[in-house]
Amino acid sequence: MDALIEARGLERTFDVRRRTGGGRRRAEVVRAVHDLDLSVASGEMVGYIGPNGAGKSTTIKMFTGILVPTDGSLRVAGLEPSRQRRELARRIGVVFGQRSALWWDLPLRDSFELLAKLYRIPEATFRANLSRFTELLDLGEQLDTPVRQLSLGQRMRGDITAALLHEPEILFLDEPTIGLDVVSKGRLREFLRSLNAEHGTTLMLTTHDLQDIEALCDRVVVIDHGTKVYDGSLAALRARGGSHRTLVVDLVDVAPAIEIPGATVQRVEGPRQWLTFPGEASAAPLVAAVAANYEVADLSILEPAIEDVIRELYAR
Amino acid sequence: MAEQIAGRAAPLTDPVRHYLDIAGLWVRAAWVYPASFLMLIVGSMVISGLDFVGLWIMFSTIDTLGGFGLAEIALLYGASGIGIGVADTLIGSVERIGVYVRTGRLDQMLTKPVPLLVQVCADQFTLRRLGRITQASVVFAWAAAYVDWTPSRVAVAVLMAISSTVIFFGLFVGFSCIQFWTTDSAEFANAFTYGGNTITQYPMTIFPRELTVSLTFVLPIAFVNWYPCLYLLGRDDPFGLPGWLQFCSPVAAAVTLGAALLAWRTGVRHYTSTGS
Numbered sequence: 001m002d003a004l005i006e007a008r009g010l011e012r013t014f015d016v017r018r019r020t021g022g023g024r025r026r027a028e029v030v031r032a033v034h035d036l037d038l039s040v041a042s043g044e045m046v047g048y049i050g051p052n053g054a055g056k057s058t059t060i061k062m063f064t065g066i067l068v069p070t071d072g073s074l075r076v077a078g079l080e081p082s083r084q085r086r087e088l089a090r091r092i093g094v095v096f097g098q099r100s101a102l103w104w105d106l107p108l109r110d111s112f113e114l115l116a117k118l119y120r121i122p123e124a125t126f127r128a129n130l131s132r133f134t135e136l137l138d139l140g141e142q143l144d145t146p147v148r149q150l151s152l153g154q155r156m157r158g159d160i161t162a163a164l165l166h167e168p169e170i171l172f173l174d175e176p177t178i179g180l181d182v183v184s185k186g187r188l189r190e191f192l193r194s195l196n197a198e199h200g201t202t203l204m205l206t207t208h209d210l211q212d213i214e215a216l217c218d219r220v221v222v223i224d225h226g227t228k229v230y231d232g233s234l235a236a237l238r239a240r241g242g243s244h245r246t247l248v249v250d251l252v253d254v255a256p257a258i259e260i261p262g263a264t265v266q267r268v269e270g271p272r273q274w275l276t277f278p279g280e281a282s283a284a285p286l287v288a289a290v291a292a293n294y295e296v297a298d299l300s301i302l303e304p305a306i307e308d309v310i311r312e313l314y315a316r
Numbered sequence: 317m318a319e320q321i322a323g324r325a326a327p328l329t330d331p332v333r334h335y336l337d338i339a340g341l342w343v344r345a346a347w348v349y350p351a352s353f354l355m356l357i358v359g360s361m362v363i364s365g366l367d368f369v370g371l372w373i374m375f376s377t378i379d380t381l382g383g384f385g386l387a388e389i390a391l392l393y394g395a396s397g398i399g400i401g402v403a404d405t406l407i408g409s410v411e412r413i414g415v416y417v418r419t420g421r422l423d424q425m426l427t428k429p430v431p432l433l434v435q436v437c438a439d440q441f442t443l444r445r446l447g448r449i450t451q452a453s454v455v456f457a458w459a460a461a462y463v464d465w466t467p468s469r470v471a472v473a474v475l476m477a478i479s480s481t482v483i484f485f486g487l488f489v490g491f492s493c494i495q496f497w498t499t500d501s502a503e504f505a506n507a508f509t510y511g512g513n514t515i516t517q518y519p520m521t522i523f524p525r526e527l528t529v530s531l532t533f534v535l536p537i538a539f540v541n542w543y544p545c546l547y548l549l550g551r552d553d554p555f556g557l558p559g560w561l562q563f564c565s566p567v568a569a570a571v572t573l574g575a576a577l578l579a580w581r582t583g584v585r586h587y588t589s590t591g592s
Contacts, residue, residue: 015590096423105345106341110345114337119429
């Protein structure tokens with residue numbers, strides 16, 4: 001299957017005027033996205049991450065046709081976003097976490113019905129989708145509430161419903177879980193996973209919450225200073241960056257540092273010891289060796305925190 | 317499933333129907349509170365009514381203003397009031413694009429399969445100006461009794477109603493486009509739209525000839541009511557400008573509309589290529 005999103009050498013610069021003192025201004029060219037190659041296949045769930053100002057939103061805006069690329073080629077669902085924006089709109093859903101697409105003063109239901117008209121969704125399809133999403137997202141009781149009276153979590157679920165009523169092939173989510181509580185986040189992730197599994201909807205999401213990525217995305221694209229610094233699976237990212245895992249051993253009694261080949265003790269705190277070992281090595285022989293030579297009360301393995309891995313990527 | 321929807325509805329979009337869909341939603345929303353809806357309309361009728369009462373009082377001390385009597389001025393006043401009232405009702409929201417840019421609402425609109433101008437104009441549609449239109453129509457109807465109607469005058473009057481709406485539409489859209497560059501310039505646009513409306517409530521003869529000439533050839537506000545009303549009243553041009561200008565309102569409207577749509581396209585392109 002052809003790629004659903006295909007970017008080649010995508011470039012986006014902004015002219016920024018800076019004051020240079022004495023009332024004079026100097027024009028400066030800021031490169032928000034530089035030479036970005038990205039290919040997303042149908043049905044993928046891609047996490048797009050990077051620090052603030054890395055170019056995440058600029059990329060999403062180019063993919064959705066809001067911004068015209070300065071250079072490079074871009075195809076989304078076979079269309080050129082900036083030239084075929086309205087046609088593309090029917091094939092994609094867009095959710096900006098911090099900006100609602102709903103009509104603030106109107107009940108949720110009115111927003112949905114208007115969208116059904118704007119997208120020309122057949123009545124039966126609309127009814128079916130609306131009842132499906134309101135049930136899955138637990139919005140049934142909020143349908144007649146004006147949007148401004150909804151909680152942040154309810155509003156976000158409303159926004160996601162709004163973006164999905166026309167059954168888009170691709171759903172772009174910009175910070176979908178920002179400001180949500182743990183329960184709401186969990187429910188939302190659950191929903192997005194099932195959407196992808198059951199309908200094959202391609203998902204591309206930007207987020208600051210790496211748990212979103214861990215819960216949803218098989219593939220991670222990391223961008224920094226407008227350039228792609230990583231593109232691959234989450235597991236590979238972990239192996240690449242962290243390189244070491246940690247075995248935490250609780251001994252029955254206080255003992256000197258454990259001596260086992262293939263592991264080094266990092267820390268000793270009473271009966272608890274932290275042993276690091278190479279990320280690609282199996283933990284099983286190590287655990288067996290420790291258990292054979294010491295009296296062990298408890299064992300646990302710490303994976304390298306994804307945050308640490310990514311922080312290392314940014315630092316490069 | 318997604319293929320079906322996308323495939324079926326893609327090429328044919330009907331801007332007018334989309335406009336009515338969006339506007340209808342806002343009217344229904346306003347009807348949730350019928351009392352406040354009606355009071356809004358009555359209120360605006362009273363306020364704009366007082367506007368004309370002011371003119372009337374002025375005429376209790378003078379007989380003519382710039383060589384025009386009260387009925388003649390009422391004709392000018394009513395014609396321009398209808399034009400700006402209808403235009404303001406249809407596309408009043410376009411003034412707010414600066415706000416839409418700042419709040420990101422414009423980005424939302426750009427991801428919808430409906431022309432941006434349709435969405436912007438219909439958003440927050442309100443019938444608040446209905447009072448203004450009614451009042452202007454009443455004044456116009458009263459003044460029309462003093463016009464010696466002929467078939468060609470009826471035709472000019474009908475064309476005037478359409479052209480004046482289109483001219484104000486063009487001015488609203490055109491000057492609002494400046495907000496794509498500087499998002500805080502709504503007041504600047506108002507100077508030309510509402511300011512233009514104020515000028516058209518009086519006969520041009522009270523202004524210098526230079527102003528009339530520029531409001532003919534630069535900013536075609538004189539075509540809103542001045543030239544067609546001269547024809548309705550059977551008057552020669554007080555400034556000695558050619559008589560055929562009295563039939564040129566539709567041309568001025570077409571030119572204004574064309575320029576406004578061009579400005580709009582340029583503005584949107586500027587926005588989508590700066591994201592500011």
